[in-house]
Amino acid sequence: MTSLTPPTPGTRLDPWFGAYAQRAHNMRASEVRALFAVVNRPEVVSLAGGMPYLEGLPLGVIADTMQRVIATQGTTALQYGSGQGLEELREQILDVMRLEGIDAHPDDVVVTTGSQQALDLVTRIFIDPGDVIVAEAPSYVGALGVFRSYQADIVHVPIDGDGLIPEALEETLTRLAAQGRRVKFLYTIPNFHNPAGVTLSLERRPRILEIARRHGVLVIEDNPYGLLGFSHDPLPAMRSTDEEGVLYLGSFSKTFAPGFRVGWVVAPHAVREKLVLASESAILCPSNASQMAISAYLSTSDWKGQIKSFRELYRERRDAMVGALAEHLPDASWTVPDGGFYTWVKLPDGLDSKSMLPRAVTGRVAYVPGTAFFADGSGADHMRLSYCFPTPERIREGVRRLAAVVNAERELVEIFGTSPSPDDVTDIDNPGPDSL
Amino acid sequence: MTSLTPPTPGTRLDPWFGAYAQRAHNMRASEVRALFAVVNRPEVVSLAGGMPYLEGLPLGVIADTMQRVIATQGTTALQYGSGQGLEELREQILDVMRLEGIDAHPDDVVVTTGSQQALDLVTRIFIDPGDVIVAEAPSYVGALGVFRSYQADIVHVPIDGDGLIPEALEETLTRLAAQGRRVKFLYTIPNFHNPAGVTLSLERRPRILEIARRHGVLVIEDNPYGLLGFSHDPLPAMRSTDEEGVLYLGSFSKTFAPGFRVGWVVAPHAVREKLVLASESAILCPSNASQMAISAYLSTSDWKGQIKSFRELYRERRDAMVGALAEHLPDASWTVPDGGFYTWVKLPDGLDSKSMLPRAVTGRVAYVPGTAFFADGSGADHMRLSYCFPTPERIREGVRRLAAVVNAERELVEIFGTSPSPDDVTDIDNPGPDSL
Numbered sequence: 001m002t003s004l005t006p007p008t009p010g011t012r013l014d015p016w017f018g019a020y021a022q023r024a025h026n027m028r029a030s031e032v033r034a035l036f037a038v039v040n041r042p043e044v045v046s047l048a049g050g051m052p053y054l055e056g057l058p059l060g061v062i063a064d065t066m067q068r069v070i071a072t073q074g075t076t077a078l079q080y081g082s083g084q085g086l087e088e089l090r091e092q093i094l095d096v097m098r099l100e101g102i103d104a105h106p107d108d109v110v111v112t113t114g115s116q117q118a119l120d121l122v123t124r125i126f127i128d129p130g131d132v133i134v135a136e137a138p139s140y141v142g143a144l145g146v147f148r149s150y151q152a153d154i155v156h157v158p159i160d161g162d163g164l165i166p167e168a169l170e171e172t173l174t175r176l177a178a179q180g181r182r183v184k185f186l187y188t189i190p191n192f193h194n195p196a197g198v199t200l201s202l203e204r205r206p207r208i209l210e211i212a213r214r215h216g217v218l219v220i221e222d223n224p225y226g227l228l229g230f231s232h233d234p235l236p237a238m239r240s241t242d243e244e245g246v247l248y249l250g251s252f253s254k255t256f257a258p259g260f261r262v263g264w265v266v267a268p269h270a271v272r273e274k275l276v277l278a279s280e281s282a283i284l285c286p287s288n289a290s291q292m293a294i295s296a297y298l299s300t301s302d303w304k305g306q307i308k309s310f311r312e313l314y315r316e317r318r319d320a321m322v323g324a325l326a327e328h329l330p331d332a333s334w335t336v337p338d339g340g341f342y343t344w345v346k347l348p349d350g351l352d353s354k355s356m357l358p359r360a361v362t363g364r365v366a367y368v369p370g371t372a373f374f375a376d377g378s379g380a381d382h383m384r385l386s387y388c389f390p391t392p393e394r395i396r397e398g399v400r401r402l403a404a405v406v407n408a409e410r411e412l413v414e415i416f417g418t419s420p421s422p423d424d425v426t427d428i429d430n431p432g433p434d435s436l
Numbered sequence: 437m438t439s440l441t442p443p444t445p446g447t448r449l450d451p452w453f454g455a456y457a458q459r460a461h462n463m464r465a466s467e468v469r470a471l472f473a474v475v476n477r478p479e480v481v482s483l484a485g486g487m488p489y490l491e492g493l494p495l496g497v498i499a500d501t502m503q504r505v506i507a508t509q510g511t512t513a514l515q516y517g518s519g520q521g522l523e524e525l526r527e528q529i530l531d532v533m534r535l536e537g538i539d540a541h542p543d544d545v546v547v548t549t550g551s552q553q554a555l556d557l558v559t560r561i562f563i564d565p566g567d568v569i570v571a572e573a574p575s576y577v578g579a580l581g582v583f584r585s586y587q588a589d590i591v592h593v594p595i596d597g598d599g600l601i602p603e604a605l606e607e608t609l610t611r612l613a614a615q616g617r618r619v620k621f622l623y624t625i626p627n628f629h630n631p632a633g634v635t636l637s638l639e640r641r642p643r644i645l646e647i648a649r650r651h652g653v654l655v656i657e658d659n660p661y662g663l664l665g666f667s668h669d670p671l672p673a674m675r676s677t678d679e680e681g682v683l684y685l686g687s688f689s690k691t692f693a694p695g696f697r698v699g700w701v702v703a704p705h706a707v708r709e710k711l712v713l714a715s716e717s718a719i720l721c722p723s724n725a726s727q728m729a730i731s732a733y734l735s736t737s738d739w740k741g742q743i744k745s746f747r748e749l750y751r752e753r754r755d756a757m758v759g760a761l762a763e764h765l766p767d768a769s770w771t772v773p774d775g776g777f778y779t780w781v782k783l784p785d786g787l788d789s790k791s792m793l794p795r796a797v798t799g800r801v802a803y804v805p806g807t808a809f810f811a812d813g814s815g816a817d818h819m820r821l822s823y824c825f826p827t828p829e830r831i832r833e834g835v836r837r838l839a840a841v842v843n844a845e846r847e848l849v850e851i852f853g854t855s856p857s858p859d860d861v862t863d864i865d866n867p868g869p870d871s872l
C-alpha cells in the first residue's frame with residue numbers, strides 16, 4: 001500500500017482557492033454546522049434556534065391579504081421598487097417605533113432584507129479592515145459574523161443584569177483612544193439581549209449615550225425584541241433621545257414573521273443616503289411583494305393585539321424554562337429575561353459547553369455554546385438556551401435531557417479533570433442561520 | 437452683508453462624515469438621480485428603465501397561488517429558511533437552466549435576493565481593493581456599481597456585433613499579466629447584452645472559455661435575458677461546457693417578475709460554500725415566502741408558455757423601437773437586438789448623451805446616457821434605449837420626441853461647436869434602481 005499525503009484542506013477540490021479576497025478567509029464554515037443539521041430532527045429538543053413561534057398567527061387572514069395585494073396591486077407588488085423601500089410601509093414603521101418613543105420622518109427609514117441586511121450595510125459603509133467595533137460581551141453571533149467578514153477588530157465590554165456597564169464602556173473607549181485605535185461604532189442590543197437576556201436599565205441609557213457622544217462613537221441600537229417585554233411597556237429607545245448619534249435597527253421577524261425578510265434602519269440624513277446606495281448595490285431594492293404583505297397586515301390586522309399574544313406566549317415559555325432550570329440544574333445559574341427569546345446559562349464549574357455539544361445532541365437536546373457569542377473564543381462556561389419555539393412541555397423535556405448530559409459530563413470531568421474535546425468541534429463561529 | 441464661505445459639500449450636515457469606510461467614498465449619489473425621479477411622471481416617455489412589462493402575467497392565478505401557499509404552508513413560508521435557499525426551488529431552477537444546456541445538481545445552486553445579490557456576493561468573496569475585474573465595454577451599470585463599491589479596478593474589453601471579441605480579451609489578459617496585475621474574474625453578459633443588445637456567438641463561446649482558463653481567470657456569466665430570444669432557441673450557456681471555470685447567474689426578474697427578488701448563482705462546490713456563508717452574513721437567508729411563491733408558480737403555471745408570450749411581446753416592442761429609430765433618427769446607428777430589453781444607440785457626431793439628458797427630460801423623454809456603462813466615464817456618444825416597458829405606441833412617441841431633442845441639440849452644436857454641459861450633470865455612475 002502506498003502512503004498518501006493528504007492534501008491541504010480546501011485546496012484539492014477548489015481550483016479558485018488562491019483567488020479569494022482576504023475577507024473571504026474570515027468566512028469559515030463551522031464544524032458544528034453538521035450538528036445543527038441534526039438539531040432539526042424531530043427527536044431532538046432544540047433550545048438552540050431563535051425561530052419565532054408562528055402557529056399563533058392568523059395564517060388564513062394573512063393568506064387572504066396577500067391574495068388581495070397581488071390581485072389588485074400585482075403590477076406594483078411584482079415590480080422593482082425603490083431602493084429605500086415603499087413610502088407607505090416606512091410611514092407604518094413610524095407607528096411601530098412610536099411605541100418606543102421614537103419620533104422620526106419616513107425619509108429617515110431604509111427598509112432592508114431583514115435587519116441582518118441593515119447590519120451588513122452599516123458595517124459596509126463604516127468599517128475598513130482593522131477598525132474597532134465595540135460590542136457587549138457576549139453579543140449576537142450574526143452581528144459578530146458580519147463584523148468579522150468586514151475584517152473589523154471586535155472589542156468586548158462587559159455587561160451585568162442591567163445591561164452594558166457604563167464605567168466599563170468609558171474605560172474601554174478611553175483605553176482604545178490612548179492606543180490610537182479608531183473606534184467606529186458601539187453595537188448594542190439594549191432590550192432582552194441576545195444571548196444574555198438582560199435589558200439596559202432606563203438609568204443607564206443616557207449615560208451610555210453621553211459616553212459614546214463624548215468619544216465620537218456612533219451607537220448602533222439593534223432592537224428586534226423591544227416590543228416583546230413580559231412585565232411592562234417598552235422602554236424608550238436610545239434613538240428616542242438622540243437622533244444624530246444613534247442608528248436604530250428594527251425588524252418584523254420577531255413581532256410578526258421572518259419569512260418576508262423585512263427589517264429597517266433609521267439613520268441621520270447623510271448616513272441614510274449612503275445606506276440606500278449600499279443597499280441598491282447589494283440587492284437593487286427590497287421585495288415589493290414582501291413589503292406590501294407587511295403593510296397590508298399592519299393596516300388590516302390587530303398587530304398590537306398579536307404582539308400582546310406573543311408576549312403572553314413567550315412569557316409562559318420563559319417560565320417553563322426557568323422553572324425547569326431550577327428543578328433540574330440547580331448548580332447552574334442563569335438570567336431571568338423579562339422579554340425576548342433567550343436565557344444565558346452559566347454551567348457548573350469545569351464544564352465546557354462547546355466540547356459538550358456533540359454529547360448533548362446524542363442526548364437529543366441542543367443549545368448554542370457560549371463561544372459563539374464572543375469574538376475571542378471565550379464563553380465556553382456559558383450556553384444560550386432559547387425558549388421561543390418549543391412548547392413549554394418540550395422545553396421542560398429539553399432541560400431534563402440537558403441536566404442528564406451535564407451530570408454525565410460532570411462525572412467525566414471528575415474522572416479526567418477536564419471536559420474531553422472531540423477533534424471535530426473546533427469552531428462555533430458560524431453555526432448557520434437556524435441557530436440565530 | 438457678510439460673505440459666507442460655503443461649507444465643504446457633505447460635511448456640514450453629516451457628523452459622521454469622517455467615519456465612513458474607504459469603500460463608502462466609492463458610493464456616490466448621481467446628480468442625475470433627481471432627473472430619474474422625474475422620469476416616472478406619466479407625461480415622460482421613459483426609454484430608460486429596465487422594468488419588465490407585467491400586465492401580461494396571470495395576476496389572479498398568482499394571487500390565488502400565493503393565498504394557497506400561505507394558508508397551507510404558512511408556518512414554513514413565514515419562517516426563517518436555509519441560507520442556500522429551498523431545495524425544491526433549487527431543483528426547479530435546474531429545469532429552467534436545462535433549457536440552456538446546463539446540467540447541475542441542486543447543491544450547486546445558491547438562491548439570492550435577485551441576481552444583484554449574487555453579483556454582490558461573488559464580488560465580496562473574490563475582490564480585494566485594487567484587484568482587476570475584466571468586463572465588456574460597455575457593461576451593466578449595476579455590476580459596475582458593485583465592483584466599484586468593493587474598490588475593484590475595472591478594465592474594459594471591446595465588443596462587436598458578436599459580443600466579446602476573443603482577440604481583444606487575449607490581448608487584455610496578456611497585457612495585464614505582463615503588468616503583474618491580479619485579474620480575479622471576467623464579467624460577461626453573453627445573451628442580449630445590457631446595454632449593448634448583442635449576443636456572444638456560438639463560435640466564440642469556447643474560445644472565450646479557453647482564453648479565460650489559460651489565464652486562470654474565473655468567468656462570471658450573467659444571464660438574466662437568455663430565455664428571452666426573439667428568433668431562435670436559447671444558445672447553450674457557457675456554464676454548460678465548463679463547470680469549474682464558470683459562475684452562472686440567473687434570475688426570475690425578467691422571465692417572471694422582479695418583485696419577489698429571487699435570483700440564483702451556480703458555482704463549483706467550494707466557491708458555493710463561500711457564497712452561502714457570505715449570504716448568511718448579508719441577509720441570513722432569502723425569503724421563504726418569495727421562494728415558495730416562485731416555486732408554486734413554476735409547478736402550477738405554464739411558465740414556458742408565459743416566457744413565449746413575453747418573447748412575442750418584447751419582439752413587437754423591439755420592432756417598434758428600431759422602426760421608429762430608422763424613421764426619426766436616420767443619422768444615428770443602433771444595434772438590432774435578437775432578444776432582451778435594450779438597444780444601444782450611437783448618436784450623430786458631436787452629441788453628448790450625458791449633457792443632453794436634462795433637455796431630453798424637458799422634452800418628455802428619458803434614456804440612460806452611455807457613460808453609465810463604462811467605468812472610465814467614456815461612452816457619452818452612446819445611449820441605452822429600452823423597449824421593455826412602454827407600449828409600441830409610446831415607444832414610437834418616445835423616439836419621435838428624442839429625435840426632436842437630438843435635432844435641437846445638433847443645432848446647438850453647430851452654433852457653439854460643442855454640446856453645452858450643465859453644471860448639475862456631473863455623474864451618472866449610479867442612476868438608481870429604476871434605470872437598471
